[in-house]
Amino acid sequence: MSTHDNLPATTTADEQAAIEAATAALPAHAPRRTDVDPKAARRAERQVALMFLGSALMTVLFVVAFVAIPVDETVYIWGIGPTNASNIALGVTFGLAIFLIGAGAIHWSKKLMNEKEVVQLRHPLSSTDEDRQAAIDAFDEYSADSGFAQRPIIRRSLITAMVLFPIPLVVMLRDLGPLPGTVLRETLWRPGSRIITDPTGRPIRPSDLAIGGLISAIPEDLPAVQEEEHNLNARAKAAIILVRMEPQEIVSQQGDNWDFGGILAYSKICTHVGCPIALYQQRTHHLLCPCHQSTFDLADSGNVVFGPAARRLPQLPITIDPEGFLVAVDGFAEPVGPSFWERGNS
């Protein structure tokens, strides 16, 4: 037991007396086993190092699991049922990597660091130069007490764990996906793609859509492509909405006569961050995104009239085929969905 050896130079006689009184009231210091038994101290040292190295190992296993386990692999967990194997492996390894660093640090402080009791007065928050110097001296003292410099095995294993620990954060950048490149510029819509209802898959005639009506639709070949790809990427890009209004209500379009008899086709994917949109107000011709309230005027080229979206909804030019069903004249002229780095101003 001892008082603080680095009292600020401004400590008054009264403060000194208070410190001494508080110090005298402290119970007698009881040394730990590791304080008196060098073997116990070495054992604790090895335990701490093992935990730090265990953390490093977990970090490496995290990276291995991230690369090696397919994202759609499942595993049966008792009490939970079939679960995504990648999520389980990443969660367990990352959790243990954090836990073992914390557990090692606690074990180190409890078993090996100097645990002498200290009495210290509270002073105003703004420190004087003398106080700052005292803090530096105290830091040096406690640093020496912790044995950080004298216990190289702990120091190196901790440094190893801390250096490897941020790696999962970097590796997980892969989950942001590849750079889009041309992927978002291409959808399944081609000249002549027949427009079918989503999800019932029925071809659409102009007479199926009343003035003020809205239909969610997809290209006819989407179901087959989706089955082949086993994912929803193609659907996420190709989904459209059809709305019908009086032709004279149309203020502007993204191309000449891209409507068919007042029927307009727009991408269903919000240009803010990609929510699907289908909240249509017939009277104003406004389409409202439920996520962050971006609002698009479908009678005026799909322009943004409110909200955080920075770009208009891409319009799909449509007509009818010889059988009288609605088809695309061409693909989208602009990339669908949210902005991305290479998109530029299109």
Ligand code: FES
């Ligand atoms: S995703 Fe539509 S407003 Fe944000």
